[in-house]
Amino acid sequence: MMFFEGSEKKVEAVLEPGQPSLRQLGRPFWAKIVAQANAEILSSVHNDCCDAYLLSESSLFVWDDRFLMLTCGTTTLVHAVTEFLTHFSQDRLAMLTYQRKNEYQAHLQKSCFSDDLASLAPHLQGQAWRFGHLDGHHNYLFHLERPYQPAADDATGELLMYHIAGENADYLRSDQQTLDGIRERFNWEQLLPGFQLDDFLFQPFGYSMNGIRDDRYVTVHITPQEESSYVSFESNLPVEELVPIFNALLKVLQPQSYDLISFNMACDLAHRPEAIRIDHAEQSLANGYRMAFEHYLLPGHEVRAADQL
């Protein structure tokens, strides 16, 4: 079995007013931050608000006053965070969150969430939470403990899809796939009007895409490998634009289970009737966000064979 851990770690930070622009720091600064996580910049797109970098393992978005970085595999995102904190210490930050999803193979990771907390502790005072049971899908969040008032349009939705199935999943696992073929199957042109896209097809499989439109972003990462398939999509689009995209993704990818995570956003998706919400946790955080975690599953009705290792 060819295994790749698709589940991402994620950091998002906002500067206090009056700081220099994060975009002005330029690509060399961010390349150094990214390198700390054991990733590298593959390509980028830019508009008036945002620089979007596609990474060897996921994505980095930089605005003037904030940045967002996602990395997967066995990357060490926490080292990128501590490197950033040597330049921008806690008192220059208005907000910081550090998030980890549960992994398929936690023991292959270079650190666990509590190790990461120990790495952050000398730099940041904060609170840490777990959404969801330890033995099922769950999501860890650490946040800087500082009052913060997110803007009215500052909301994020994440859809994490596991065990994708059907014709499109087969295509994403095949050696026939092309960038054009993937774009068509997802129908990005229709789903993401006005977005400037930057995508990449990895060998032998795997697809990443960043998109920006003004200060809005979308990012998708696909690990199609059978037995450990994983597709994530996240965005700060308004909920009325995001929900139809999430619904389209569920149709295209037919995941056997999926997690829906949101910050200051109530996502009411068109779940299939047989989908069961296994877990649901919500928490208002001291940084002004309400985070929600929902884990959905479509129970299998067939007796499967065991997987030979």
Next chain:
Amino acid sequence: MMFFEGSEKKVEAVLEPGQPSLRQLGRPFWAKIVAQANAEILSSVHNDCCDAYLLSESSLFVWDDRFLMLTCGTTTLVHAVTEFLTHFSQDRLAMLTYQRKNEYQAHLQKSCFSDDLASLAPHLQGQAWRFGHLDGHHNYLFHLERPYQPAADDATGELLMYHIAGENADYLRSDQQTLDGIRERFNWEQLLPGFQLDDFLFQPFGYSMNGIRDDRYVTVHITPQEESSYVSFESNLPVEELVPIFNALLKVLQPQSYDLISFNMACDLAHRPEAIRIDHAEQSLANGYRMAFEHYLLPGHEVRAADQL
């Protein structure tokens, strides 16, 4: 949070005919095997067929021609197996299985299943399987690749219960609990007539019990800690005796999820109507056993708060 990993690793081995009795090797031999796993013998009971040792972390049962050892926590059962194999090499074994359950916190373990396979590889030719999806509950099994014909009454059932709830769960987490109180709540006397029992209450919580009757065994291990509670019960009792016990345990402990694992046994339990079978895998193995894995879950209907770490 006080965390203890209840999930067990398990080994079972049967000697080829004509070998010396494993029981005759005596307690010093087995104490040495147990020590390799970083466990120790706490107490024992004996009858004409079997020596049952209660361990600091789980259990060991020794018959003349076979043994079964279960260990939990961060024990290294695989080292106990390789130590045993220095005394009884592959050609003296009729059957060997090595099993691992998914852990709450896999990254805290000293080895993962594939590490264990690498430790066994110099000693044993075998096959390895995974029952259940990687991102949900699952069970790993390795077995010696050798034709074997289990006796007609050689069948095993394992019930693994997670997130126990209700009055009895509260009692098991309280500092009021006593051995007598636990025995009464489980009603061992009625459930296990004719069994010789040996049980132990750990500080500040945790309960283990071995029982033997002729060549039949039962063993139960309780890790009651909130957020990572786990109770396992396994036995080679005939299915008609075992099913009522499993049903009673589900009533007493009200687990939010449970796994049912069986070898050459079809267990038809009285599941609560809201219980959903999330996963079901079965496989006929080259050693003559048919192994079945079922994962059940009772979906929560409430929005929970996040767990602060």
